[in-house]
Amino acid sequence: MIKLLEKRPSGIDVLRLSNDYLEIDVMNFGCTILKMKTKDKNGFMRDVVLGYDYPEDYAQYDGYLGALVGRTANRIKNGRFTLNDKEYILAVNNGPNSLHGGIKGFSYVLFDYEIIGEKLKFHYLSKDMEEGYPGNLKLTTTYELKDDTFVASYEAESDKDTIVNITNHTYFNLNGIPSRIDAHELRIDADFFAIIDKYGLVTGEFMGVEKSPFDFRTPKEIGKQLNQNHEQLIIGKGYDHPFVFSEPNDQVTLYSPMTGIELNISTNLPQAQIYSANYLDGRLGKNGIPMYEKSGICIETQMMPNDINLHPNTSTTILKKGKRYESMTSYQLRVR
Ligand code: BGC
Numbered sequence: 183m184i185k186l187l188e189k190r191p192s193g194i195d196v197l198r199l200s201n202d203y204l205e206i207d208v209m210n211f212g213c214t215i216l217k218m219k220t221k222d223k224n225g226f227m228r229d230v231v232l233g234y235d236y237p238e239d240y241a242q243y244d245g246y247l248g249a250l251v252g253r254t255a256n257r258i259k260n261g262r263f264t265l266n267d268k269e270y271i272l273a274v275n276n277g278p279n280s281l282h283g284g285i286k287g288f289s290y291v292l293f294d295y296e297i298i299g300e301k302l303k304f305h306y307l308s309k310d311m312e313e314g315y316p317g318n319l320k321l322t323t324t325y326e327l328k329d330d331t332f333v334a335s336y337e338a339e340s341d342k343d344t345i346v347n348i349t350n351h352t353y354f355n356l357n358g359i360p361s362r363i364d365a366h367e368l369r370i371d372a373d374f375f376a377i378i379d380k381y382g383l384v385t386g387e388f389m390g391v392e393k394s395p396f397d398f399r400t401p402k403e404i405g406k407q408l409n410q411n412h413e414q415l416i417i418g419k420g421y422d423h424p425f426v427f428s429e430p431n432d433q434v435t436l437y438s439p440m441t442g443i444e445l446n447i448s449t450n451l452p453q454a455q456i457y458s459a460n461y462l463d464g465r466l467g468k469n470g471i472p473m474y475e476k477s478g479i480c481i482e483t484q485m486m487p488n489d490i491n492l493h494p495n496t497s498t499t500i501l502k503k504g505k506r507y508e509s510m511t512s513y514q515l516r517v518r
Contacts (some may be wrong), residue, residue, distance in 0.1 A: 184297045187247065193292055194237045195473065197302060203330040204515060209237050209244075212289040213304045213323045215248040215352050218332070220515040228358030228516065231442060232459075232467055241290060243465060246351035249289035250323060251282045251295040252497065253308060255349040256424075256455055256487030257383045265316065265500065266343055274315035279379045282351075284313030289351070293323070294350065301326045302400030310459045317342035317503070327468040333513040338507040346501045347485045348509065353459055353478030354445060358437030360467050360477040364405025368479070370398040370456065372425035373388040377414060382422055385490045389414070397421070401435065404479070410460065422478060427453055432483060434481050435448035437518060444518040447481055447512040452498075455482040483511045 187207065188196040196216065199206045205227065207217040211263035218231045233247050233250040234240060240247065261272040273284030275437045282289065293304035304323040310316060317340035324335045334347045342513045355363060377387045391397040395410040408420060415421070427449075434447040434454060447454075457480040459473075465474040501507045 184300065189420050190237060192238050194434050195295070196237060197295070199302060199307040199327050199332075201327050201329065204327055204332060204464050206325070206327070206332055208302070208325060209240075210304060211237060211240060211294045212291065213250040213293055213325070214240055214289070215350070218352070218515070220330075220443060221517065222358065222383050228441055228443065229468070230354055230355075230356050230358055230445070232355060232360055235464075235470070239452070245462065245465075246282060246289050246350050249350070250348065251482070252321065252346065252348045253283050253313065254345055254347040255282060255321060255482060255484045255485075257281050257349075257381070259383055259488050259491045261314070263345065264494055265345065265490070266321050270293045270314055270316060279381055279383055280314075287313065288321070288348075292339060303403070311504070315344055317344035319344060319501075324516070330516050331512050333510065333512045335510040338501065339505070340481075340501050340503060344501050345490050345497070345499045347487070347489075347499045347509075349455070349482040349484040350511065351480055351482055353462075353480050354436060354443060355478045356436060356443040357440050358410065358443075360471050360473040362405070362476050363437060363479050364403070364408065364476070365405050366479065367420040367435075367437040367439070368398050368404050369401040369427050370451070371427055371433040372399055373399070373427045373428050375414075376424040376426065378418055378423055380417055382418065382423060384486065384488050384492075388426065396425070398425075401413035401437065404458070418462040418516055421424035421456045421479075422454050422458070422460055426455045429470045436479065436481070442517045444516055447483065447511060448514075449483040449509070451483040451509050452485060452512065453483070455480070455484060455487070457482065464485075483509075
């Protein structure tokens with residue numbers, strides 16, 4: 183069932199998707215996921231995502247809690263790229279680089295929406311040269327529940343060649359409160375991860391995960407991995423790296439022994455930025471509880487960040503005029 187919960191004076195509408203397994207609140211501002219509730223091992227409903235008390239708070243902060251991110255996720259080097267021999271200059275908002283779509287990326291815009299049966303469809307028209315990106319881009323985000331699984335799918339088309347790399351930036355904490363994620367178990371089906379520089383930008387080089395704290399090919403306790411000494415963990419202040427998937431589905435599992443809640447992520451995207459909330463700064467979240475670093479984990483399925491500068495002619499982030507961008511990520515929540 184999908185229902186409109188609240189129309190707020192700010193123009194923000196809050197909607198709820200619910201069934202016997204899940205209750206998910208979202209808003210039309212940034213297609214943001216506000217709450218994701220599921221039963222724990224004792225049958226209590228737990229909200230497993232970090233966020234703020236009021237929908238308007240999301241406009242005031244960075245951190246992209248629960249938000250859809252676009253037109254391109256993560257960093258574009260020096261906020262510049264060349265497409266069809268023309269250089270484009272993007273809004274720079276993160277050191278020398280452009281992060282998460284620029285100063286006012288898709289996380290900070292109001293979407294139109296419609297409810298079609300069990301599907302909630304958000305629409306946004308990103309104008310030609312918005313934040314520096316070419317082409318009028320029509321984006322549709324679809325949220326729907328299929329039993330114990332929340333499915334997010336994205337479709338986009340542009341009237342000029344452009345670049346697109348959409349993700350969702352939800353911070354999961356399966357304990358149901360903003361506490362350290364150390365005791366969570368994580369599995370990532372990735373043999374390689376991408377190396378980052380001191381700005382968090384991918385360099386184009388990869389490292390094998392073997393015998394390193396990046397090896398989550400079998401489930402590992404996050405805290406034990408995080409505490410290991412590794413240059414890339416120091417540079418990133420924790421995990422803040424693209425993990426390249428080895429399989430085409432069921433790539434990530436996160437589990438909290440405390441609540442027994444397990445999250446299974448499956449996507450048709452080639453990788454995920456795994457981000458251990460390294461820059462949460464004690465700001466107040468839901469119920470006035472402060473959120474500190476490592477109190478959530480983002481599993482941002484996407485294509486390779488900055489790929490347009492690494493592979494200017496062949497990048498999978500290029501969306502040709504009239505072609506369709508399509509991606510899908512599903513989030514299954516159940517008790518183990
Ligand atoms: C990035 C981080 C950044 C964060 C902002 C993540 O996707 O990889 O470097 O600080 O988003 O919340």
